[in-house]
Amino acid sequence: MQKPRYSVFSIARNAMNYHKDWERAWRSPNPKAEYDAVIVGAGGHGLATAYYLAKNHKMTNIAVVEKGWLGGGNTGRNTTIIRSNYLQDPSIAIYELARSLYEDLSQELNYNIMFSPRGVLMLCQTQHELRAFQRTAHANRLAGLDCRMVSPAEVKEIVPIINDDPNCRYPILGAYYQPRGGTGRHDAVAWGYARGADDMGVDIIQNCEVIGIQRDGGKVVGLETTRGVIKTKKVGVVTAGHVTTVMDMAGVRMPIESQCLQALVSEPIKPVIDCVVMANTVHGYMSQSDKGELVIGGGTDPYNNYSQRGSFPALEHTINALIETFPIISRLRMLRQWGGIVDMTGDRSPIIGKTPVDGLFVNCGWGTGGFKAIPGSGWVFADTIANDRPHPIAEAFSMDRFTEGRFIDESVAAAVAH
């Protein structure tokens, strides 16, 4: 059922007919009685998992069930940053796999996800932070990543609007730069994977909430949903902030707390910044979308929270920090703020792999950094589900690391100074 390809020519052709003949990007099927595998959660990670199950593992009799509308969770709420310059080897492995897949994803999916490798700058604003990023730089270089430290002068060249006053509260001592990091169009990632998976026969079933996980002894045998029972021997749970709710149905207590991550955009303005800047010491990061909005990430509310509402305290500090970092934004205005429910693990790194229940797989804990991982996450999770064993890259992210003390702690890069 190959869909016609998107191209400038297909647009021209359809224009002649006032665009009345465009085919659907994906079907809206009713659930079948049984599938070889069912992915719970049609966010970026879930849809990518389905896509690679079909593409790499030829499992096409599968479904993705989604409580609401596809891509409506954190995939459509994040600040679209893509980078892989992490410190720990397992993190580097999965985030770089994801980043490299992003490079060709538009062509792979025949859907423009607008991957824009405009560069990611991580500012160093204390001697300690400078040393920490120098360490990361050495580790990344020896792992084969294309990253480097840049001088304050270079920072100013890359981001002319940055505050380079050497006497400001936290002067810029340098920055860690990943030139092939950047941003993508978050909705398009979900839509592109959905269209691609649908094209290979995957059923994407929206408005279908899982209300129970059927087990036979220690094995999964099916799902109870608001649209009836679906038999299946393999279930992949990819529900981010709501993973606890779903895993509780299988009696698996997760090492997860759900919090609300704050984000906002400014009104659209003409281009002022052509890369992503992260200022960890003062807690702010910013990029500019193609529409011209400044895209800004705030902190998380300090308590468990499923409300998806914008709150204020988390934003206030971010804005103070960004005005000090980019003084010209003071007279720009906040257009829209919102929250996303993020799933935070004990070491702030994700969980990918098998669970105590046979046939039940989980992919969660991406916390505040999931978007950048979508293609890699889907790739290794699909492999894990298809072969019923962790993909080599997924091994380190297994749940039992919390039993063994085998943490993957990225906060290390910003450990407390003296």
Add this chain to the structure above:
Amino acid sequence: MTGKPYRLAEGGSRIDRAKRVTFSFDGRDIQGFAGDTVASAVLASGQKVFGRSYKYHRPRGVMGLGSEEMNALVGVGADAKREPNLRANQVEIYQGMVSESQNRWPSLTFDIGGINNKLSRFFPGGFYYKTFMWPKAFWKHVYEPVIRKAAGLGKAATGRDPDNYEHMHIHADVLVAGGGLAGILAAEAAAKAGAKVVLMDENPVLGGIADLTAGMINGACVADWLAPKIAELKAMPNVHVLVRTTVVGHYHHNFLMAAERVADHDPSLLAAGAPRHRLWKIRASHVIMATGALERPIAFANNDRPNVMLASAVRALVGRYGVSPGTNGVVFTNNDDAYLTAFALKKAGVNVQVVDSRARPDGELVARAQEEGIAVSLSSVISAVEGTLAVKAVKIAAYRKGQGRVITEKRVECDFIASSGGWNPVLHIWAHNAGKIKFDDGLQSFRPDTHNAAMTAVGAANGTMSVEATIAEAQAAGEAAAKSVLKKAKAVKAEKLEVKEPRRAALESLWFAPATGAYNEGNKHFIDFQNDVTAADLELAQREGYESVEHTKRYTTYGMATDQGKTSNINGLGVLSEATGKTIPQIGTTTFRPPYTPYSFGAIAGSLTRELFLPVRRTAVYQWHIDKGATWEPVGQWRRAYTYSGAGETKHQSITREILAVRNKVGLLDASTLGKIEIKGPDAAEFLDRMYTNTFSTLKVGKCRYGLMANELGFLTDDGVTVRLAEDHFLMHTTSGGADRIAAWLEEWLQTEWTHYKVFVTPVTEQWSQFGLAGPKARDVLAKLAPDFDVSNEAFPHMSFKVGKLGGFPVRVFRISFSGEQSYEIATPAGYGLSLWKAFLEAGAEFGIEPYGTEALHVLRAEKGYIVIGDETDGTTTAEDVGMGGMVSKKKADFIGKRSMEQAELKRAGRKQLVGLLTEDPNEVLPDGAYAVAEVKDKPPMKMIGQVTSTYMSPTLGRSIAMALIENGRARMGETISFPLEGGKVVRAKITDTVFYDKDGGRINA
């Protein structure tokens, strides 16, 4: 062009014709009157085009009455003071104001981007997802830059904002959002019942659209009847009224944000010290939402042309500013309200006719139009608009509800259109925090339903459109709110009112007016004007499967412009409803997100910018450090002296000088930032044994002991020296960065886990200035300062403590060392800190004393192999890893972190262990954080076996030294390992133990 005929001979309730005001728009001087807005003044000057649209760059003019304006966005101010994307109809003009149109190049009337419009057929909604994919590199380097340049509306300021901002907190029994008829009456009722009331309105004057409303109260028109009430309300002692203040967001527990534009209308206030904006943080016991309603446009072909306006906007131009958009207008409506605009125009001598989509509207206003001789075409719609930079004519077509095509149409010349598709209640703050809304068939729009928070909606915001009902509703709500909040509310006696208002005919929804030509083809029926989203785009999204309204929104960007869908939301749902056959409630609506209207980042930051951005903590010697030319190292919020570079001295030189001073003579360090915590009680010793990995219950009174702290994961988090002041009394030192954290940590365990312990914990960090006096001459300096203070090695050995007087100074003296030299730390109350510091320098002068900074400190301790938490440890490092396993008590049954230290991974063989490194070339200093590899390859990846944690050129040893965490390091003594650096260079270093200097510790105990 002269003002005529657009500025009417008379009228204009908001303007003062005696006061002329000159400002500039796109470099052209424009004369208006005090009270004018940029929109009214520029329109009065005859200019209709205010900007270009987002995607197609179509010329656009003023459309709205207030904050719903989506087309006429202007930039105000220049350079560092430029503020983009302001609504021209809300910007009050002042003498000398500089304003500009946006998103056009080179000019408004001739805009290159306009080419997009010619090609618009090739840019349907979401087109960019389908193309620009080849060749791959072109997205970032060709397509995207073009798109980015074309998008983005206004330009940002070019420098640091010179103005001030601030926050203000306020608590109200009743917050009333909106100062129209409903808001005023609700506030009055609540206030008379005794409530503390705050009323906020976004406009410069109260009254809302009372002046644009039909009806009489006690014989007066609504606005006139309301005027004295407003004055009375403002005078009440328990009422605070704010204008130019928009309630922008509603959050949990009735917390609201309001943005006050204090000085935008009058820059002289800034000079007088006023903030430009003030952000109000409001906690209200009850919220009354009286935010009114916004008129919605009608989707007809080319409904975006300059001088196509909302009927209410035209009415306001005439009534408030004495301005008419033209001389010959057409009112296009599906409801009675727009007839008021026709009457206002006729009264002002403007030629006008009405086009009404309804077949038989039987309202009194329709009848009156006929009486007044205003031509009314019923069962008719506007099927086409002629003119590009301005309306030249319209086509009027016969219409039956549900009809999709035009059968007959006639051409009518006109120069403006006033359209009304009905009114939408302003629900934003109701919906921001999960208030429920419901669809109202009469309004063909949503209205408030239930809410968890204590909030009531009144008047038009509640879908109540009649004056009489609004009055009753508002007064009842105000009184009820007061009653619900106050223990004892006063009774409010209702006044007798006689209200007359015209009987109205029902509105008939009109989501799409059929157009000349086949359905939809070649015509643009705009739904979201600013983002150039047409009815066709919404239908396309549906066809392609983007069925959820959220998908439609994101795919077409409908509702995502700076007006956040104020006018497009319902119209879009109407179009989707007709396209899908679902009802509007079935389709549902997108989430309302704060803020209601955009407000400045400056206001969000308030006063916490520049010198107030993140506090700087100062020791008592702070200014002295500055005067001595210190550069800073930030530690937590403290600033510590990093090094004191003298004239013509590099940092490296001064650091070396400072180190040698300590090694050979004596140095003075400001260590005041170290955390100091007093811990007292019968269980204090046992408590410390729980907190530290090593034991303190065995410590003798008057003695010091170095302690290690781990977290429950078993990783090191802090260290420091603790002294036993008395059997039940300890003084703990923590790292500077850890002081507050550790104090809270101790409190937490006492309060939540070992609640039976009798222990008090009192942080005293700031009470003391504390100075390190280190070096072979340290004792001499002390002795000279205070001959009667016995500092002999016998009386005062290493790791002991004395309290007493040093000359006139009350002091606590610790003989401890972080440098490996004979060393003392002397603490005195902070008020005496500076003079004791100076006293040391004076007394030490003859011994060659020199102040030294944190970098010298770090080199000195590295030479001795002392660790720094945060350098040698990184949050995943155990005591065993850094070779301090001996400080982890085997005897104690339990202490924080003990159990986790037994987890498999923490005991694993081959973990990274702290070792010393000596590079083969003694002049080669390893870079910070450099990684060693198992085997050097010609290109990555290479297997890494550990990293440098501290690395320095040691002036004492005359060679480089380093410490590193290396896999299985302690078993590799003497082994040489390789560090591949950038550019292929490889540094080789021998693994040694970590103590490079004075291994037997002779100097410490000297």
Add this chain to the structure above:
Amino acid sequence: MLEPQFEPALAGRAEPANTYITLREISTRGMIDLRGHTSDRKFMAAAKEVLGVDLPKAPRTSHGFGDVKVLWLSPDQWLVICARDKAPELAAALSKALAGIHSLAVDVSDMRAILRLEGEGAREVMMKSTSLDFSDEDFAPGYVRRVRFAEIAALFNIVEDNVIDVYVFRSYAHYAMDFLTKAARKGSEVGLFKKG
């Protein structure tokens, strides 16, 4: 050479001008941090014996006796305010009287700086600085509370209707004074519930 010179936290800093309330540092007061349990009769009695006044039991209240004032900080913590030069001996006297009773008395006279807000707009300025409602009737003279002030921890005491003392840790004194100076800048008056 060995004569200690006492330096207040804001030593050498000019008093702010161009503000609509007066702002100054009070450097003549000494402070003692006193710990003990309200429920411990022996402790309460011994403390009263030395201070001449009952330790306030009610949250956010203070008791005064002559030159001594006791501020409630928590059910087991008080801040005793007295003349700066009396603090050491008063602290010693407390420790002596409290010997054998579970308690802790520490002279912390140099730990905090006291900033005094005085004038018509004092409450309004506090409402720019904290999230509390200073127009509430509870906020009467004698009221004491710890609170988040701007970005830092602070303790305040309403001395008179329009006189408020703000206690901040010494290292933050300049920051706090900078903030207050800006908040009280002439021309930025709000005039909350003020008529005419």
Add this chain to the structure above:
Amino acid sequence: MLLVTCPVCNATGDETDFHFGGQAHVARPATANPEGITDEQQRDYLFARINPKGLHFERVRCDRGCGKWFHAARDTMTMEFKAFYGITELPPDDVIAQAKGGWAEYFAMRKKKQK
């Protein structure tokens, strides 16, 4: 901005005057008996969290106020506080009655222990 009331000093203030300390009623195994704690027990103590969508129980400190820790019962959807109670106490029975899932199990277990 949540409005929080400290049950110790009875002060009510913005969430920014308080410090949130995560899930309530997590027992530290080593305190009761340091011997023979399994890796699984230690993991559950450190990481396993109930994390309900709905009524939750958490630890809060009156951080800027009296400095005392206490417990709060809060709905994680509506943010409504159902109760504030002492750090060594269990929630009021009427609130316990509203607990679901993991929390219902926990309180049932506590009740059994008391008997």
